[in-house]
Amino acid sequence: MSWTTNLFLRLSPLILPYLVLFCGGVFLTVCQSIGVLTPLPQDGGALDAYAGLLTDRSFFASFAFSLGVAAVSALFAVAIGTFLAYRVWQLPGRLATAALVYKIPLILPHIAVAFVVLVFWSQSGILASTAHSLGLIQSMNEFPNVLYSGWGIGMILAYTLKGTPFAMLLVLALLVRFDVRQIQTAAMLGASGLRIFSSIVLPRLAPAIHTGFIILFLYGFGAFDIPYLLSESRPGMLSIHVYNLYFKHDLARRPEAMAILTIMFGFALLFIIAYSKVVRRLENGVRKL
Amino acid sequence: MKHVGTLLVLVLLFVLPVIVLLLTGLAPGWRFPDVWPDTFSLKGIDYLVRHHDQILSSLGSSFVFSVFTVLLTLFMCLFPAAVFARVEFKGKALLEGLLLTPALVPPMTFAMGLHFVFIKLSLTETMVGVVILLAMVSYPYMFRALVAGFQTMGEDYRICARNLGAGTLAIVLQVELPLLIPAVVAGGSVVFLVAFSEYFLVFLIGGGSVASFTGTLFPLLSSSNRSLAALLTLIFLFLPILLFLVMDTAVVRLYRKRGMI
Amino acid sequence: MTKKLVILFALWVSLVLPGPLPAQQTDTALLDTPFARIEEQARGSQVRWYLFGGWAHVNTWVDTYVAGEMKKRYDIDLVRVPMDAGVFVNKLLNEKAAGRKKGNIDLLWINGENFKNSKEAGLLFGPFAQKLPNVQQVVDPDSVAFDFGYPVDGYEAPYGRAQFVFEYDTAQVGTPPKTVAALKAWIRANPGRFTYPQPPDFTGSAFIRQIFYAVTGGHEQYLAGWDPDLFARQSPRLWAWFNDIEPFLWQKGRTYPKDSAFLDTLFSRGEVAFGMSYHPPHAQNKILEGSYPDTVRTFVMEDGSIYNTHFTAIPFNSPNKAGAMVLANFLISVEAQLSKYRPDNWGDFPALDPNRLGPADQKRFQAVDLGPATLGSDQLDRVAVPEIPSAYLEALEQGWKDHVLDN
Numbered sequence: 001m002s003w004t005t006n007l008f009l010r011l012s013p014l015i016l017p018y019l020v021l022f023c024g025g026v027f028l029t030v031c032q033s034i035g036v037l038t039p040l041p042q043d044g045g046a047l048d049a050y051a052g053l054l055t056d057r058s059f060f061a062s063f064a065f066s067l068g069v070a071a072v073s074a075l076f077a078v079a080i081g082t083f084l085a086y087r088v089w090q091l092p093g094r095l096a097t098a099a100l101v102y103k104i105p106l107i108l109p110h111i112a113v114a115f116v117v118l119v120f121w122s123q124s125g126i127l128a129s130t131a132h133s134l135g136l137i138q139s140m141n142e143f144p145n146v147l148y149s150g151w152g153i154g155m156i157l158a159y160t161l162k163g164t165p166f167a168m169l170l171v172l173a174l175l176v177r178f179d180v181r182q183i184q185t186a187a188m189l190g191a192s193g194l195r196i197f198s199s200i201v202l203p204r205l206a207p208a209i210h211t212g213f214i215i216l217f218l219y220g221f222g223a224f225d226i227p228y229l230l231s232e233s234r235p236g237m238l239s240i241h242v243y244n245l246y247f248k249h250d251l252a253r254r255p256e257a258m259a260i261l262t263i264m265f266g267f268a269l270l271f272i273i274a275y276s277k278v279v280r281r282l283e284n285g286v287r288k289l
Numbered sequence: 290m291k292h293v294g295t296l297l298v299l300v301l302l303f304v305l306p307v308i309v310l311l312l313t314g315l316a317p318g319w320r321f322p323d324v325w326p327d328t329f330s331l332k333g334i335d336y337l338v339r340h341h342d343q344i345l346s347s348l349g350s351s352f353v354f355s356v357f358t359v360l361l362t363l364f365m366c367l368f369p370a371a372v373f374a375r376v377e378f379k380g381k382a383l384l385e386g387l388l389l390t391p392a393l394v395p396p397m398t399f400a401m402g403l404h405f406v407f408i409k410l411s412l413t414e415t416m417v418g419v420v421i422l423l424a425m426v427s428y429p430y431m432f433r434a435l436v437a438g439f440q441t442m443g444e445d446y447r448i449c450a451r452n453l454g455a456g457t458l459a460i461v462l463q464v465e466l467p468l469l470i471p472a473v474v475a476g477g478s479v480v481f482l483v484a485f486s487e488y489f490l491v492f493l494i495g496g497g498s499v500a501s502f503t504g505t506l507f508p509l510l511s512s513s514n515r516s517l518a519a520l521l522t523l524i525f526l527f528l529p530i531l532l533f534l535v536m537d538t539a540v541v542r543l544y545r546k547r548g549m550i
Numbered sequence: 551m552t553k554k555l556v557i558l559f560a561l562w563v564s565l566v567l568p569g570p571l572p573a574q575q576t577d578t579a580l581l582d583t584p585f586a587r588i589e590e591q592a593r594g595s596q597v598r599w600y601l602f603g604g605w606a607h608v609n610t611w612v613d614t615y616v617a618g619e620m621k622k623r624y625d626i627d628l629v630r631v632p633m634d635a636g637v638f639v640n641k642l643l644n645e646k647a648a649g650r651k652k653g654n655i656d657l658l659w660i661n662g663e664n665f666k667n668s669k670e671a672g673l674l675f676g677p678f679a680q681k682l683p684n685v686q687q688v689v690d691p692d693s694v695a696f697d698f699g700y701p702v703d704g705y706e707a708p709y710g711r712a713q714f715v716f717e718y719d720t721a722q723v724g725t726p727p728k729t730v731a732a733l734k735a736w737i738r739a740n741p742g743r744f745t746y747p748q749p750p751d752f753t754g755s756a757f758i759r760q761i762f763y764a765v766t767g768g769h770e771q772y773l774a775g776w777d778p779d780l781f782a783r784q785s786p787r788l789w790a791w792f793n794d795i796e797p798f799l800w801q802k803g804r805t806y807p808k809d810s811a812f813l814d815t816l817f818s819r820g821e822v823a824f825g826m827s828y829h830p831p832h833a834q835n836k837i838l839e840g841s842y843p844d845t846v847r848t849f850v851m852e853d854g855s856i857y858n859t860h861f862t863a864i865p866f867n868s869p870n871k872a873g874a875m876v877l878a879n880f881l882i883s884v885e886a887q888l889s890k891y892r893p894d895n896w897g898d899f900p901a902l903d904p905n906r907l908g909p910a911d912q913k914r915f916q917a918v919d920l921g922p923a924t925l926g927s928d929q930l931d932r933v934a935v936p937e938i939p940s941a942y943l944e945a946l947e948q949g950w951k952d953h954v955l956d957n
Contacts, residue, residue: 414654497600498631498654508603508811513815513836
C-alpha cells in the first residue's frame with residue numbers, strides 16, 4: 001500500500017463525510033439555485049434566480065444590513081472580550097474563580113440570549129422600568145427605541161452578549177501562557193498600563209483576536225436563531241429571508257433561496273481567504289485558524 | 290480598586306440577566322413600570338410540574354443526540370487528528386484550513402442543500418440524520434482539540450510502548466486514549482454545547498419528530514408567557530453546568546485511579 | 551493518479567445525487583371499509599397530530615383530555631407535534647416531490663389557503679370526512695362545504711369555529727372604536743398605540759381582510775370567486791387606508807410584530823392599546839393564564855367580523871390513516887366539542903350544528919360560561935361575515951408587502 005493511500009485511509013473518517021456531506025451539500029445548493037435537482041421542475045433560464053436577485057433592491061439592502069450587524073457585533077465582542085479577558089487575567093486567585101461567570105452566555109443557547117435582550121431592552125422592559133423609577137422617563141414611549149429602530153441594535157446586543165465570552169475564552173487561552181515577566185519588566189522601565197497593554201500584550205493576542213473576529217463575524221452574518229426573534233421587518237437579515245423563501249412560499253421559489261445561500265457561501269469563503277491574507281501580510285505567517 | 294470595576298462589569302453583564310430571568314420566572318405578571326415584581330406566583334412552576342414528562346423527554350432527546358454527536362465527532366476526528374499532529378505532507382495547511390470551514394460558513398448554506406437528499410434517503414425525522422448534520426457542523430472544534438492534544442502528548446509514549454512490544458491497537462487504547470482525555474473533554478464539551486443549543490438545524494432535519502429542548506423553548510420566547518420561557522431558559526443554563534461538574538469529577542476520579550494525578 | 555481522481559469523483563457524485571422518483575400510490579381501500587372495522591384497525595396504534603403549538607392551553611387540552619380519551623376509548627397513543635401550518639404544508643410538498651410514501655404526520659390542523667394549496671398539490675388523503683359517524687350525525691353539511699370559498703369535498707373534517715375579534719384593556723381605554731372608520735380616527739389621534747402582526751402571519755392577514763371588507767363596501771361582491779379586475783379596482787382603497795395610518799402606528803410603521811404572539815406580548819405589556827385574534831376565547835384564555843390583566847375585554851367591529859371553520863385533514867403519506875380517522879371523528883364528537891368549548895380548557899366554538907343535537911346536549915352547550923372577556927354567540931353572530939375566497943388572500947398578502955411594507 002503506497003504511502004499516499006495509507007495517508008488517505010487514515011484521514012478518511014473525516015475526509016469522506018467532509019466531501020459527501022459538506023462539499024456535497026454546497027454542490028446541491030448551487031445545483032438547486034440553477035434549477036437543477038429542485039423539488040419542482042423549473043422552467044426558465046439557469047441563472048434566472050441570480051438575475052432576479054441582482055435586480056432586487058431589497059436583496060442588496062438585506063445583504064448590507066447582515067454585513068453591518070455582523071461586523072459591528074463582532075468588533076464589539078472582540079474588543080470588549082479582549083479588554084475584559086486582560087482584566088480577568090489580572091484578578092487575584094479567588095476573585096478569578098468568581099470571574100468564571102463570564103461563561104454563562106456561552107452555555108445559554110442563542111435564542112435564550114435574544115430573549116434576555118428582549119426582556120431588558122424593550123420599551124416595556126427592565127431598563128425602561130429602571131429609568132422610570134429614576135425619574136428619567138414618564139411613560140414607556142419615552143424610553144429610546146432600541147429594538148426596532150431599523151439599525152438592528154437588538155441583534156447587535158444579543159450577538160455581542162453571546163460573543164464577548166467567546167472572545168474572552170480565546171484570549172484567555174493565550175494569556176495563561178503569557179510570560180508575566182515581560183509585563184513586569186516593562187512596568188519597571190516605566191511604561192504605563194495602557195502602553196503595556198497596547199505594545200506588549202495586544203500583539204501577542206493577535207491570533208486569538210483575529211480568529212475570534214472571523215468566527216463571530218461569519219456567524220453573525222449567516223446565523224438564524226437570534227434574527228428569528230429580534231429581526232425587524234425591514235431591512236431583514238438574509239438568513240430570515242432564505243427561511244421565508246424556503247418554508248413559507250411556493251416551492252417554485254426554491255432556486256431563489258438557494259441562490260442567496262450560494263452567494264452567502266461564496267462571500268464567506270472570499271472573506272476567510274482575504275482576511276487571512278491581509279493578516280498574514282501584517283504578521284508574517286502566524287497561523288490564524 | 291481596579292478589580293472592583295472588572296467584577297462589577299462581569300456581574301452586570303453576566304449575572305444580572307440570570308437574576309432577572311429568575312424573577313421573571315417567578316412573577317408572571319411582572320410588567321412596566323415595576324423594577325421589582327409586584328406579585329410572585331408559582332403558576333409558571335406549576336405548569337412545569339404538570340408537563341414534566343414532556344419537558345423531561347425533550348431534555349432527554351437533546352441530551353441523547355448531543356452525546357451521540359460528540360461520539361461521532363470523536364470517531365471522525367481521532368485518527369485524522371493524529372495524522373495532522375505528527376505527519377508532514379504537501380498541502381497540509383491548505384487541507385487543514387479547508388477542513389475547518391464547516392464551522393465558519395453559515396450552516397444554512399450546505400444544510401438546506403442536503404435537506405432534499407436527506408428526505409429521499411429517509412434521514413429526515415430521525416435522530417441519525419440530526420446527529421450526522423450536527424457532527425458536520427461541530428467536528429472542527431473536536432478536531433482542533435484533538436490535534437492540540439496529540440501535539441502536547443508527543444510521540445515519545447507511543448515509541449516507547451512500541452519498543453516494549455505493544456501492538457497498534459494496544460497503544461491506542463491503553464496509552465494514547467487515556468492521555469488524550471483532557472483534549473477529548475475540551476473538544477467534547479464544545480461539541481456538546483453546540484449540539485445542545487442548536488435550534489435551526491434540528492428543526493430542519495428533525496422535522497417534528499426529533500424532540501429538542503430548544504424546540505420546546507422556542508415558541509415560548511416570543512409568546513406572552515414570559516415566566517414559562519424564563520424558567521425553561523434557566524433549566525437550559527443549569528443543566529450543562531451540572532453535567533460539566535459531573536464530568537469533571539468523573540475525569541478526576543478516573544485519573545486518580547490510574548495514578549495519573 | 552488522474553484515473554483514481556476520476557473514480558473518486560464518480561463515487562462522490564453517485565453518493566450525493568438522489569436516485570429516480572418511485573411511483574405514487576393511493577390508499578383508497580380504507581375509504582370503503584365500515585367505520586367499526588376502521589376503529590378495530592386503529593386500536594393500539596400511534597397517531598401523530600401536527601398542529602400550531604403557540605398556545606399553551608390548547609397544547610395542555612390536547613395532551614391531557616384528548617390524549618387521555620383516545621387512550622381510554624381506543625387504546626390509541628396520541629403524539630402532539632407543534633408545527634406551523636405553512637411549515638408542515640411545505641414539509642409535505644418536499645416529501646411528495648422526494649417520493650416519500652410513508653411520512654410521519656397522521657393528522658393536521660388546517661384550513662384556508664393551506665388547505666387549498668395542500669389539496670391542489672395532491673397532499674391530502676380522502677375524501678374521508680363523510681365516513682366519520684359524528685360528521686354524519688351532528689354536522690350541518692352546508693356549513694362545512696366550503697373553506698374560504700374553496701370546496702372541501704370531504705378532504706377535511708370540521709373541528710371548530712373561529713371569528714375575528716379585537717381586545718382592549720378597560721383600564722386603559724374607556725370606549726374602543728366600533729367601526730373601521732372610528733378605528734382609523736382613533737389611531738391618528740393616539741399615535742404609536744396600535745399595530746398589527748405582519749402578514750403573512752395568520753392573524754395579520756385576517757386583519758387586512760377585515761379592513762378590506764369594510765373600506766370596499768362589504769363582502770358579497772367577492773364571494774362569487776376570484777376576479778382580478780374587481781381586485782385591481784378595489785385594492786387601492788385598501789392600500790390607501792393602510793398607508794394613511796402607517797405613520798401613526800407603533801414604531802411609526804417602520805416595523806411590525808412578526809407574529810400574533812408578539813402582538814399579544816406588546817398588548818399584555820401595555821405597549822399597544824389593542825390586541826386582536828381570530829379566536830373569540832383568546833382574551834379569556836390569556837387572563838386565566840396570567841398573561842393578560844383581568845380588565846381585558848373583547849369587542850367586534852360593526853362593519854362585520856370574519857368567521858371561519860377550522861378543520862382536521864389527513865396527509866397522503868400518513869402511516870396510520872385509520873387512527874387519524876378515528877381521532878378526527880372523536881374531535882367532532884359531542885363530548886370533545888363540549889370539552890373544547892369550556893374556557894378553562896380552550897373556549898373554541900363548536901363546529902357542530904346545535905339543531906342536530908338532542909335537547910339535553912343543547913342545554914349542556916348553552917350552560918357553558920364563557921367568562922367575562924369572551925363575547926357570546928349572539929353578539930358574534932350579529933356581525934359575522936364569511937371568509938373571502940383564498941385567491942384573494944394571497945393577492946392581499948402580496949399586495950400588502952408591495953404597497954404597504956415596501957412602499
